[in-house]
Amino acid sequence: MEVERDFIHTPPPKTVRFGDNVVNTLAKLEQGDTSDYEMIKHQLLDPDIKDAQIISWLQEFRACVTQLGKEHEQLIYPLLRLPWLGRSPAVVDEYLAFLGNLISAQTVYLRPCLKSLVSNFTPRRVKIREGNVDISDSDDDDENLPRIFDHCHRALQMIARYVPSTSHFLMPILISNFPFVQKSSRTLECYVHNLLRITVYVPSLRRDVLELIVGKMLALDVSAPRSEIEEMESLREQNAVAQEDFLFNMDEDEVPPGADGAVMFHSVARDWIR
Template identity: 30%
Template sequence: MSVITVNTRRTSASSILRRTSMKTKLLERERPKVRFTFPHTKKVRHILQNFAAKQNIREYENLVCLIRDSHLLDDDLSGLLTEATQCISLLNQDLRLFVEAILIVNWVSFSDNVISQYQSFIINLLSAHNYHAKFAIDTLIAHFLPDPEQADWADGVPPFDDLKKSVNVHCVINSLLSIIPMCQDILLHSIVHHYPYFTKSSHTHEVYLHNLLCILDYRPQLQPDILHLIFSKLVLLDVNAPKEEIERLENEMEVDVFEVEDKFNCDTMKHPVAHILDISLLKIFNHFLVLTQESGELNWEKAKKLYQDVLVVFDKVLLPTYNIHHVPFVMFFLCSLKPTITEAFLNFLWRKVSNPNVASIHRHTAVSYIASLIARGSFVPLYMLKGTLQQMSNWIHSYIVTQDELGCINSDIRIHVVFYSVCQALFYMIAFRHKDLVRKKKDIVFLESLNLSKMVTCCLNPLRVCQPAIVQNFASVARTYQLAYCYAVIEHNSRNVIPTIYQDEKGSVMVSNNTLDSFFPFDPYILKKSKEIIEPLYVYYHANSENSTEDYDMVEKDDFLAYGTSPGFKHRN
């Protein structure tokens, strides 16, 4: 070998492996490296043959170090790949270090001819020796992790150079999945392993998510697995970006006077995790739009398949995760595509609510999704609203009859949490959408047929445990249209506020104020960039005229309560 300075001490295989990680190696784009004179390609072939024959091991180890540590030029890498391709049959597990040294080369930065040559080498290598597949795919996926210091893409669109590099990597992945079926499981394992932690930079998340969605373009059969991974990670972001923290930071952090006209700063969330979530959800919404649209029209087959895959993820990941604020809007968006999807989702949720074998907390959450979707979705037609109210009303009255037949009423909220949840959902929808429900005489007749008076005066006394804001707004609507007289019950309840003291399953003494919580997943969306997709589909609350002397602005005033989490109403004492 010519002009190579190498330590003359014996170099063991383990010492060669003692190097920077693959990810670090791929990310070190600009680190200055020593320039060596690369050996003639025929010398490389000779070195590999000698090592395979267990001769001159030191020369082989020096070659591995040279490939790993030197700054390769196009001619260097091209010659190396030419010779290595001709020796494919030799590149078994015994030459693993040589193979891995080539695989960690940052090949996407070379010329087009070398890139094409490199792609062919990887495909030929794994076709002959599939035991290198895991390391090879790990190096390919590592290319999806950019320099964390890079800025976010403008408007979420990758620049040409980044797009070109990404396409070259995807071409190799697609070919490998076609040639070697086992690579699919390896790929799924690798994308899970490399998914950036929520503390990583927003650009890292943006680029990685972009590339996962690109995989779905040419491998749609992986959609269920990849969507499950993506939404599991988005939920983690959502949990670590509480709505209260986001609002506090947005209100507290003032923009510098010199940055007032800086659009980027104005559109960027102050909460770092919320910013990542905002960028990620915008990319998801845009991907779903492109996927389900064809020539400006909805592609029903693709939309139906997407809904079915996301619904599985919703059931396994989103529904069991309580009090997340933004990721559930993915279902909100999907429901807006077609009324058939909205109806299917409502039916799915109602089956959860009415199934006694489902955990109470999940039934409570499911009915909250129903109420929030119908209240907030501008795309939810009146017939679905009325059908849901009728369905809930029938269930409530049936439950009341069952309790009356028992003869002994125990109104503990823990025992009847599903009943109270359905009542609160029904009161919430009537108060929120009352203007749509009283336009015609037949609509008033429909509301009268729900027999709301019996609900509010039954022995279980749902007005006692429902959120005060919901109770007051519902009572106002009920009195205005003479549907029920709630104020006597409310007054009685206010004089008989007795907390419940009990022991939990661990024996700890707990005190309950006997008030149902107010989790409504589609309360106002506060992420800035992705909000542009949700805003046209969203309904803000208008107070009943009798309940308020002022005309609240729809966008600015909705959801401002003097206490706790919000069901979307303005509470007045």
């Protein structure tokens, strides 16, 4: 029982930090002293930052959010890039609270906040090294994706509720962040899925979002070399006798490709002709 009681009364883990607190640092900056300011920026960019440190920083910045004008964007941008997704619920809640306070007090940061959230609409990028070459690809098998998407939409809903003009700034960001058609079908699927989710709580964007999706799907269809599709479908015809699973109706006027259980061989056609 003594051990259990000690555990219960154990204080939360302390965070290691350097320099003065945020309020004093901002005051020093006005007097021309940038040493602590630069130190805070460096600590916010630490790739090994812990949950307790993130929470501590966010709480400090929330306390002085009214002082964080446009001139302090060098602090705000690292804050927006903090690795809050995939962290503990306490980190997520604190980040959302900070985001709400920031947007309410400093609407000048609306666009950067929206860009930061939309950037998480696709699987994160990982670096795969082959020999001496770094190959950048997306992590399509991330099991945390549904939870990450939920957190992003929770944040977007909050912003849309606080700032009525959110839709005006959001749509251009959705357009510019749409993945290139050469990306994996999983990446495109995730982005389209998240676009459609936005139309639920920002209905004013429904028409624009649907037009964007249709336009991109048409571009995707055009980008798929017809010769490759025809070659793959020709191979399927040759194997149709031996593999009955691949039988399908060739009457294009009556049955669209991929109907009646037919599975197209070409990856682009197979993944997107639905």
